[in-house]
Amino acid sequence: MANPRSRHRKSNLPSTAKGERIYAIGDIHGRYDLLRQILKSIEQFNRGLPSPEKLHVVLLGDVVDRGPASAQLLQFLRDWAANTEGQVMLQGNHEELMLKVHAGERRLLRSWLQVGGRETLESFGLTVPGSGEPIPPRFMADIAAAIPKATIDFVNRWPTVARSGDYFFCHAGVRPGVELARQAKTDLMWIRSEFLNSDRDHGAVIVHGHSISAEAETRHNRIGIDTGAYRTGVLTALYLDGAEREFIVTEPATEAVAIAQAQ
Numbered sequence: 001m002a003n004p005r006s007r008h009r010k011s012n013l014p015s016t017a018k019g020e021r022i023y024a025i026g027d028i029h030g031r032y033d034l035l036r037q038i039l040k041s042i043e044q045f046n047r048g049l050p051s052p053e054k055l056h057v058v059l060l061g062d063v064v065d066r067g068p069a070s071a072q073l074l075q076f077l078r079d080w081a082a083n084t085e086g087q088v089m090l091q092g093n094h095e096e097l098m099l100k101v102h103a104g105e106r107r108l109l110r111s112w113l114q115v116g117g118r119e120t121l122e123s124f125g126l127t128v129p130g131s132g133e134p135i136p137p138r139f140m141a142d143i144a145a146a147i148p149k150a151t152i153d154f155v156n157r158w159p160t161v162a163r164s165g166d167y168f169f170c171h172a173g174v175r176p177g178v179e180l181a182r183q184a185k186t187d188l189m190w191i192r193s194e195f196l197n198s199d200r201d202h203g204a205v206i207v208h209g210h211s212i213s214a215e216a217e218t219r220h221n222r223i224g225i226d227t228g229a230y231r232t233g234v235l236t237a238l239y240l241d242g243a244e245r246e247f248i249v250t251e252p253a254t255e256a257v258a259i260a261q262a263q
């Protein structure tokens, strides 16, 4: 006979909304190669499962910057979103920087270039002055011209949060003690230690990227899946369906493995 107590306990595990299967993907940072790899792995993994009522792929933000192929990646995401349903792309702090600089906020330019905006602009075909060199007067106009308006409009439409059942998805995390519905955009995109070190129940399990860890981090109140793909070659995805959870990761780049073994 089934034990009602254990059944009850099982139903208390965090779950996605009924019938919803989700694959959340951490910070991609210009690694178009890794996104294609992980989508292939997800497809294979998914083929082994019964069809869900709803399937969503959630990108947790920081698609752009640092890695070499942000322009190609954004073009791919535009085509993908135009042809397939169910993707949810969330804005990260790097998308915010790109959008603000593109909109003309020149004071953010240097800091954006330093955190990987340089690689993004180069992927759009711009020649970017070195960090010690002066910025040409027309550079802001060059940026506005180099990134297609349709791409900017596309990224501007990305939300900052998503929710399914007991799971809440955002780029960086949430401010402890503030209701999920009242979180500030800057916290959702930028917060680190106050969130990472918090033991509080936030009202949902927060699935996030933004803060790099060697492996996915699972706590009772959050799951962090930014494994530093742009430099490790390891992009991490989290599969969620009902109370089921599993991680899917790309193989680290062979050169990274070689370096690790040599040390």
Ligand SMILES: [Mn+2]
Binding pocket: 062, 092, 093, 094, 171, 189, 209, 210, 211
């Ligand atoms: Mn980030």
